[in-house]
Amino acid sequence: MLVALACQGGKVGDTSPVVETGAPGTTPEDTAPFTETEDTEPTGETEETEDTEETEDTEETGETGETGDTEPPPPTESPDYRLAGSYPVADADGSVEVGSCEMSYVSYTPIGAPDAPWVVLSHGFQRSSENVAELAAHLSSWGVTVVTPQLCHATIFDADHEQNGVDLVALAAALGAPPGTLYVGHSAGGLASLVAAGRDAAAGAGLGLDPVDTDDIGLDAAPSLGVPYDALLGEPSFCNSDRNGLDLAFAVASHRVFAVTEADHCDFEAPTDWLCELGCWGTNDAFSDDEIRATIAGMTTSWSMWRSGLDPAGAQWWTSGETWHDALVAAGAIAPK
Numbered sequence: 305m306l307v308a309l310a311c312q313g314g315k316v317g318d319t320s321p322v323v324e325t326g327a328p329g330t331t332p333e334d335t336a337p338f339t340e341t342e343d344t345e346p347t348g349e350t351e352e353t354e355d356t357e358e359t360e361d362t363e364e365t366g367e368t369g370e371t372g373d374t375e376p377p378p379p380t381e382s383p384d385y386r387l388a389g390s391y392p393v394a395d396a397d398g399s400v401e402v403g404s405c406e407m408s409y410v411s412y413t414p415i416g417a418p419d420a421p422w423v424v425l426s427h428g429f430q431r432s433s434e435n436v437a438e439l440a441a442h443l444s445s446w447g448v449t450v451v452t453p454q455l456c457h458a459t460i461f462d463a464d465h466e467q468n469g470v471d472l473v474a475l476a477a478a479l480g481a482p483p484g485t486l487y488v489g490h491s492a493g494g495l496a497s498l499v500a501a502g503r504d505a506a507a508g509a510g511l512g513l514d515p516v517d518t519d520d521i522g523l524d525a526a527p528s529l530g531v532p533y534d535a536l537l538g539e540p541s542f543c544n545s546d547r548n549g550l551d552l553a554f555a556v557a558s559h560r561v562f563a564v565t566e567a568d569h570c571d572f573e574a575p576t577d578w579l580c581e582l583g584c585w586g587t588n589d590a591f592s593d594d595e596i597r598a599t600i601a602g603m604t605t606s607w608s609m610w611r612s613g614l615d616p617a618g619a620q621w622w623t624s625g626e627t628w629h630d631a632l633v634a635a636g637a638i639a640p641k
Contacts, residue, residue, distance in 0.1 A: 428491030469499025
């Protein structure tokens, strides 16, 4: 089945994002120094301006190439990853034997994307792959192959989070996932993703979406993790064990952690449903659910683009001093931890 996605964000490398906060949408061309000079020519300094222009013409017509060799290229602005990408997405169901069970999954493939990196995106406890379907399609529209497994041991009748992590590695191997595969998961799926990132020698990184640790499985595995494990966290609540994912992420040597303002546990899955929201709801004094979920989608997509190497500019969302990060922090949408 072909999932139709609107081309709002453009392909990777689009330098004209539309951002309500204003700051991230500024492109390198908008901030180039010569723009101000052209708009506000000082009175009485025409000759100096002309002399400067003549000098620039001489440098451009010269064949030494010294100017071009010494000036750094302009920075690349990250696209607005809250919007859908430009690739149409094909989804397909499948199943594979992973040792502990026959694991079903849905794959999301960006049509026409060359050398697409892989993300294994896992659902939470008592949830299903359907609860991350929209997020998976969103990620894939930016040129990423996404696989959403149905975890075999994430119910009240069978809860084995460490085995889920082992199964994820087996799934990636059975499907021929490339080196650098990223493991991303919500809640208990975030815990399984940490276990998988530690056991898969070819893993690129892990990301927890309001991850929840159980019986210190994550805390025990975290210190030996050889790849980064980052996290997006919701407000402390019963549903995320009072945000114990913070300790989980901090126990990993390489980590970046942000709290998403007013996010409840259900905001990190897409789509969610009434069953989750019945017990895991939060307040919306500053941001609507749509705004919160757009922030989570943007942060998750930018992380995937950055950590996979598909778009290094995605790090701007996760790095202090960069445009996207600072604008989101200034707006109160995220807070570094």
